[in-house]
Amino acid sequence: MLLLTTSACSGMSEKTNSSPGDTANSTTATITYQSENGPIEVPANPQRVVVLSSFAGNVMALHVNLVGVDSWSKMNPRFQSGLKDAEEISDESLEKIIELEPDLIIGLSTAKNIDKLKEIAPTVTYTYGKVDYLTQHLEIGKLLKKEKEAQAWIDDFKRRAQKAGEDIRAKIGPDATVSVIEEFNKQMYVYGDNWGRGTEVLYQEMKLNMPEKVRETAQKNGYYALSIEVLPEFAGDYLIVSKNPDTENSFLETNTYKNIPAVRNGRVYEANAKEFYFNDPLTLDYQLDFFVKHFLGG
Structure with a gap:
């Protein structure tokens, strides 16, 4: 039932991982996100995000593709059209998450199997209530390299x-x-x-x-x-x-x-x-x- 809110103060740097034989299409840019647990290298432009709890709407609002979400998000009538192609998963369905080939996993700090999830893809967790709900959205904006879009929505919503x-x-x-x-x-x-x-x-x-x-x-x-x-x-x-x-x-x-x-x-x-x-x-x-x-x- 936990619902959202939390995080880190994020300064980010960007770099590109490539090898001599890479083409432009196979080059993967990354950023270093300053999470509440320290710096984590994550995709600069994630394409296959899994959300374990609470944050599916934040990711959807920033127009980033979700391939797996929690059951609470999946049953939300207002999310159904946006999540029609996303699989329902949990922090215990590790095999299913592996099959989804995520490039980023987002969840709460209370999630199970965090160490195993980190072996599948970069995993960022937030402690519910550590920051207020609008700062939480801004943090997710920083994580997804969409800080400006997140801040613009926050300013408009408050008004x-x-x-x-x-x-x-x-x-x-x-x-x-x-x-x-x-x-x-x-x-x-x-x-x-x-x-x-x-x-x-x-x-x-x-x-x-x-x-x-x-x-x-x-x-x-x-x-x-x-x-x-x-x-x-x-x-x-x-x-x-x-x-x-x-x-x-x-x-x-x-x-x-x-x-x-x-x-x-x-x-x-x-x-x-x-x-x-x-x-x-x-x-x-x-x-x-x-x-x-x-x-x-x-």
């Missing part, structure tokens, strides 16, 4: 999100609160400001208010598990419900939920959890449009 936040606060009031909730594996969660589900957009960029109870419990770890009985204590004036269409979401039928003021007042906005998990540029743009549409009717 659009902050303007939307001003408009929404003007409409709902400067003191209105918003909660993000989700039922996952029959457990209810509320989220802080850095665990996907639109939380980065709502709280970090739009500057909407988090209920104090959520701030006290969910902000440190990014999420907090609770029972349906106490959900009203964590519910803001507005509720964003990250709803997995494949699960029962039985809490929606309880009297406890139905009697929450935000529910009674029609201030609940339901999102497809499969489209809302991540915080990559493709997902963030979708989340921003979702909030503008539901809060402002745009």
Whole structure:
């Protein structure tokens, strides 16, 4: 369930590997990427990237070809067209990854078999939460030698999100609160400001208010598990419900939920959890449009 964010401060140098008999087509340019684990030599123009978790949307947004991705990315409805030719893999499907002949592997620092993956292709891992979600995208831009494109998107996104936040606060009031909730594996969660589900957009960029109870419990770890009985204590004036269409979401039928003021007042906005998990540029743009549409009717 980890969702994204992390990395390094990257200065890069570029060189070309070739032998006397090489032609221009067989010459392979590389760059040295300063990862959080030290310098790693990676392709300057990777053509066959494998992403083990969280970062598929970042790579797709920078128009780099993916040949293998994690199951969470593969099941995202908004990624399906872009990933139709990518294989579903994991950090344990080493033989399948070898068959894909990747020239770069990207994953989280918690991935299994990292040493074995490094034998297949240059492998760069990131620690979730080490840097903020926008810096994370910039880091991936540096890794893929697309730093300028990444920075341009970041600048534009911040401008659009902050303007939307001003408009929404003007409409709902400067003191209105918003909660993000989700039922996952029959457990209810509320989220802080850095665990996907639109939380980065709502709280970090739009500057909407988090209920104090959520701030006290969910902000440190990014999420907090609770029972349906106490959900009203964590519910803001507005509720964003990250709803997995494949699960029962039985809490929606309880009297406890139905009697929450935000529910009674029609201030609940339901999102497809499969489209809302991540915080990559493709997902963030979708989340921003979702909030503008539901809060402002745009």
